[in-house]
Amino acid sequence: MNFGQAIIEAIESLNANKTRSGLTILGIVIGVAAVIAMLAVGNGAQNTITGSISGLGSNLLFVFRGNFTEEVRNPEYLTQADADAISDPFQAPSVAMVAPVINSNLEVTFSGEKTTPTINGVTPSYQQVRNMTLAEGEFINEEHILGLASVAVIGTDVADTLFGHRDGLIGETIRIEGQPFRIIGVLESVGGSAFGSEDNVVNIPITTAQTRLIRRASDRVDSILVQAASADSVSQATEEISEILRYRHRTKLGADDFTVFSQQDFVKTAQTITNVLTIFLGGIAGISLLVGGIGIMNIMLVSVTERTKEIGLRKALGARRKDILIQFLTESSLLSLLGGVIGIGLGWLIAFIVGKIAAASNTQLNPVVGLDAILLATLFSTAVGLFFGIYPANRAASLQPVEALRHE
Amino acid sequence: MTDWVIETHNLTKIYQMGNIEVRALDGIDIQIERGSVISIMGPSGSGKSTLMNLLGCLDRPTGGDYILDGIHVGKMKDDELADVRNRKVGFVFQSFNLLPRQTSMANVELPMRYAGIIKGRREKAAQALQAVGLADRMTHKPTELSGGQQQRVAIARALVNDPAIIMADEPTGNLDSKSGKEIMELILNLNKTKGTTIIIVTHDPVVAEQTQRIIRLIDGKVLAEDGIA
Structure with missing residues (x-):
């Protein structure tokens, strides 16, 4: 058969x-x-x-406060000084660029429209570390930082919600928690990510955020973004950052009170x-x-x-x-x-x-x-x-x- | 020395019904000559169906020996019995038992398929159908055929593998007298032209009288044999 x-x-x-x-x-x-x-x-x-x-940036490292795997009592906050130490090329030769960030979700309004995006207090290096491109205008620069300027670089979602369009927004004034900020740039859309839409953000100078919007004790920052010099030096950079922070936080003995995550770890x-x-x-x-x-x-x-x-x-x-x-x-x-x-x-x-x-x-x-x-x-x-x-x-x-x- | 196609020695079949033993066949000794036409008769419960099942290799005896065409089949395994049925036995049933969804052709081809024959299968099936007078009904399905024609297809199917014996179980039982007569003529004619041994199990004395020899069974024993030829 x-x-x-x-x-x-x-x-x-x-x-x-x-x-x-x-x-x-x-x-x-x-x-x-x-x-x-x-x-x-x-x-x-x-x-x-x-x-x-992967789209967050290249050779990126994230430094957070606290230890994700072990219990640590009273972890020290990360500070601007920590960020400065990490950016010291003698202590951390594998680190290319450092961007401390503070953030919070705050209400942003423009002529009756309102939205609650993530407000990032950032430094100029943030643009490069995060691999951001601008659709128009410019990013926050050193002068804005020093002058505590009330300027903002907004994401496309925010532009869509508040204005209904994405171009010709330079010079418009939006209000964050009632305080006026002048738009100096609009970011290129990057789409969603693991942390929610990366387009639903407003970036402002970190100093402005610290003093007027997101009040943090002394020079506290929420996280530090670090770009390693190359893909090969990512683990080397992790080691260097850890050494610096252990020394600065006096945790040479015992568990670290911070965590360094690489992009690969996230992936x-x-x-x-x-x-x-x-x-x-x-x-x-x-x-x-x-x-x-x-x-x-x-x-x-x-x-x-x-x-x-x-x-x-x-x-x-x-x-x-x-x-x-x-x-x-x-x-x-x-x-x-x-x-x-x-x-x-x-x-x-x-x-x-x-x-x-x-x-x-x-x-x-x-x-x-x-x-x-x-x-x-x-x-x-x-x-x-x-x-x-x-x-x-x-x-x-x-x-x-x-x-x-x-x-x- | 006579050429026996079937020989049985003390053939016994016992069914176990709960605690009671039923001797369906009780020491049957028969010999059937090659090329003869014989009938088996007997009242219901006489064991004639059991005998047919044993002679057709559908079932195994409890005791005794059965030699079909020189092969001892008494102790064979299921698959070996299947092969013996395929090559040595052709069945014709009272209710025709054709595959309802297949054409006459496919029905006749079936035994050759199980025999593993591939080459010349269609031609042989066509020849067999021609031999039973259904050359023009090859692509018809059983539902499109009359009872007599269906039984003809069944006969073609029985003879297509050139078996040593053809077992016919009440072949005319479901037919009107005219088709019944035609079917009997066809069967007897097959015997004459091809020399196939034919065993007919029947109630019908008219059918039995057309055979050369009648084996009468009662209570699992051979009562009498009437030779006619």
Whole structure:
């Protein structure tokens, strides 16, 4: 009995019971579509998150107060002096540029419109460290810092919300917590990131922020952004920064009261999170595929009972155990394979729609249907068909011809 | 020395029904000559279906020996029995037992498929259908055929692998008398032209009388044998 014939016969027998075959396939379709869509969304989320982290700047290091892995009592605040020490080329030769930042979410208004973006108090080096480009105007410079100037460089989201357009805004005056600030630049849009939209920001001179908006004790800063000299010197820079801060914070012994994160660390952390998310979503989807498989088993068992006489006849005509086994396994695998193929299409469609919805709601999420997901789903669904087909097929193959023939 | 196609020695079949042993066949000794047409008769419960199942290799005896065409089949495994059925036995059933969704052609090809024959399968199937007078019904499905025609397809299917014996279980039981007569003529004719041994299990004395020899069973034993030929 050759294989082509077995497939043709299986198609005929599935065709004879269209509704039943269709419903059985539907179970697999939903399972496979769910797996494909979930993996696609998970992949998309991962790409978006890691992409936006990489987009933050190059060879970037983040210094935060406190220790993320060990409990440290009363961690010292990071200060402007810490930032100055890190930028000392003799103490930290691997560091190219340092940008201390303080930030807070404050209300910004312009003629009745209002929004609450992140207000960053920054230094001129911030632009370069964060790899920012301006759509128009200029960034905060040294004079603004020294003069505690009331100037602001705004992101596109803020421009959209307050003005409804993005150009010709230079010279306009917005109010941050009621205080007037003159717009001197508009940033190029960079899209969303792991920390929310990077376009929903207002950058002002750090000195202005400290004295008038975000009151911090003495010269406290919230975080220090550091650009390493090159990609190779990132870990060297981390070491140097840690040494300096340990000395300055007098924590030579015991745990550090600060944390240095590199971009790679962020990417890794984000990947771990999104991987867990993808596995979780995929697992739930996998369960529906499993349920679909049980549906196949159910239908095949019914089919075996219904066709007992046919099986008896085939055996009387000389069908071996193997022949009957192949016949029923072909049917169940065909069901699941068909379900798998349709499911891939549907999953793709769902992923596409999710992408569209995300785009419509201004979230950057591009679901990616990978070849690996397609292969996995096809293999898995066929395996499900085979596995859940084994029991019914085996039952059919072990029927005794005499009893099977007598069955009505 | 006669050429026996079927020989049984003390063939016994015992069914266990709970605690009670039912001796469906109780020491059957029969010999059937190659090329003969014989019938097996008996009331219900006499064991004639059991005997047919054993002779057709559909079932295994509890005791005794059965030699079909020189092969001891008594102790064979399931798959070996399947091969023997495929090559040595052709079945014709009372209710035709054709695959309903397949054409006459495909139905006749089925035993050859299980035999692993690929080359010349269509031609052989076509020849067999021609031999039973259905040359113009090859692509019809069973539902498009009359009872007599369906039984002809079944006969074509039975003879397509050139079996040593054809087992017919009430072949005319579901047919009107006219088609029944035609089917009997066809079967007897096959025996004459091809020399195939034919065993007919029947209730119908009219059918039995057309055979050369009648084996009468009662309570699992051979009651009498009437030789006619």
